[in-house]
Amino acid sequence: MPQVSERTKLLGTETAFDVLKEVEELTRRGKSVMNFCIGQPDFDTPEYIKEGAIKAIKAGKTGYTPSPGIPELREAVAQFFSKTRDIDVKPEWVVVACGAKPFIGYTILSVTDPGVGHEVIYPNPGFPIYESLIRAYGAVPVPLPVLEAKNFSIDVDYLEKLINERTRLIILNSPHNPTGGALDKDTLEQIADIVKRHENIWVFSDEVYSSMVYEGKFVSIASIDGMQERTIIVDGVSKTYAMTGWRIGFATNPKLAPYLARWVTNTDSCAPHPNQYAALTALTGPQDDSKRMIERFRLRRDLIVDGLNKIEGVRCIKPKGAFYVWPNVTEACKIVGAKDSEEFRKRLLYEAGVAILSDIHFGHKNEGEGEHVRFSYAASEENIKEGLRRLKAFIEENRV
Ligand SMILES: Cc1ncc(COP(=O)(O)O)c(C=O)c1O
Numbered sequence: 079m080p081q082v083s084e085r086t087k088l089l090g091t092e093t094a095f096d097v098l099k100e101v102e103e104l105t106r107r108g109k110s111v112m113n114f115c116i117g118q119p120d121f122d123t124p125e126y127i128k129e130g131a132i133k134a135i136k137a138g139k140t141g142y143t144p145s146p147g148i149p150e151l152r153e154a155v156a157q158f159f160s161k162t163r164d165i166d167v168k169p170e171w172v173v174v175a176c177g178a179k180p181f182i183g184y185t186i187l188s189v190t191d192p193g194v195g196h197e198v199i200y201p202n203p204g205f206p207i208y209e210s211l212i213r214a215y216g217a218v219p220v221p222l223p224v225l226e227a228k229n230f231s232i233d234v235d236y237l238e239k240l241i242n243e244r245t246r247l248i249i250l251n252s253p254h255n256p257t258g259g260a261l262d263k264d265t266l267e268q269i270a271d272i273v274k275r276h277e278n279i280w281v282f283s284d285e286v287y288s289s290m291v292y293e294g295k296f297v298s299i300a301s302i303d304g305m306q307e308r309t310i311i312v313d314g315v316s317k318t319y320a321m322t323g324w325r326i327g328f329a330t331n332p333k334l335a336p337y338l339a340r341w342v343t344n345t346d347s348c349a350p351h352p353n354q355y356a357a358l359t360a361l362t363g364p365q366d367d368s369k370r371m372i373e374r375f376r377l378r379r380d381l382i383v384d385g386l387n388k389i390e391g392v393r394c395i396k397p398k399g400a401f402y403v404w405p406n407v408t409e410a411c412k413i414v415g416a417k418d419s420e421e422f423r424k425r426l427l428y429e430a431g432v433a434i435l436s437d438i439h440f441g442h443k444n445e446g447e448g449e450h451v452r453f454s455y456a457a458s459e460e461n462i463k464e465g466l467r468r469l470k471a472f473i474e475e476n477r478v
Pocket of ligand 1: 176178180205284313316322
């Protein structure tokens with residue numbers, strides 16, 4: 079029998095999809111489930127963006143495009159990056175792909191070689207695809223703790239200790255999935271100081287939640303002096319414009335852009351042509367719909383954080399960005415006799431009809447940090463209130 083490659087066996091996954099299967103199964107059996115697993119806006123793509131795509135289709139924009147994207151979109155993205163990151167980005171430094179996600183792999187492939195011990199530092203807890211792809215592409219994953227004790231930021235001295243002559247790439251993600259933490263300018267400057275002392279280190283800055291910052295202003299590490307040339311900035315339309323299924327993301331780096339484009343040629347050829355026009359419409363059209371959606375997220379953040387902090391055994395820092403909260407449920411686990419956050423999550427789903435993810439879905443537990451779960455508050459206010467009510471009742475009724 080032909081065998082599956084070892085590399086493929088190493089692939090991790092977004093275990094959120096496994097939980098979603100459980101949720102679907104329960105819903106099919108007639109159980110009411112409040113779903114807080116999903117990492118996408120619960121809003122529909124704004125009409126004017128859909129019209130942009132329809133117009134493009136009708137005008138015959140349905141063939142292949144250049145691998146780095148249609149010139150109009152690269153120009154618009156260059157302007158978007160320049161304005162929002164306060165840097166000068168040229169259109170030829172921009173590459174468009176099928177979402178922000180493919181750039182994770184393209185970047186690892188572009189700056190590390192397999193099997194020679196090249197190390198990639200990545201946030202833990204974090205988006206699970208980082209670790210999965212680092213491993214599958216033959217590099218060595220080195221987790222960098224994101225800590226509740228540091229207000230969902232990182233310990234810069236610890237980061238420095240992780241760096242050695244084999245380090246090739248540091249992945250940053252701010253605002254952060256799953257904690258909602260955001261790195262402030264001071265922390266980014268300290269990271270930049272360290273990185274600049276090491277000639278061989280690139281930074282992959284995953285900024286897909288850049289538009290969702292509720293405290294202060296979004297800051298990119300690329301805005302810091304001397305960092306633009308070593309930073310691959312990645313953003314996209316998925317979260318900001320409720321366009322997850324359209325699969326358009328973009329990246330910029332002056333030196334790596336041609337290599338990233340070469341990876342696009344070797345994989346998808348190009349991002350879907352009409353969808354590139356939809357993204358162009360999103361970036362260049364009125365921003366009111368997106369702003370309204372983000373304002374709703376801010377209200378929901380306040381609602382869910384206040385509600386969680388009123389529940390016995392639950393402690394929740396108010397996150398600065400994205401649409402996730404990462405409450406500490408160590409005490410709640412003890413109250414209901416759950417051995418860890420994963421058992422807590424399972425029981426909450428099956429016994430109380432509340433779907434969330436636990437810390438094991440986002441990497442390894444950090445010592446001394448306790449048990450955490452993730453709620454995505456990309457859910458209606460009504461469902462948030464009902465979810466909180468069920469969580470409170472679950473804890474009160476299951477005291478051991
Ligand atoms: C941190 C992070 N990066 C990237 C992505 C993927 O974004 P896209 O839909 O643009 O591929 C996600 C989606 O959940 C994410 O949370």
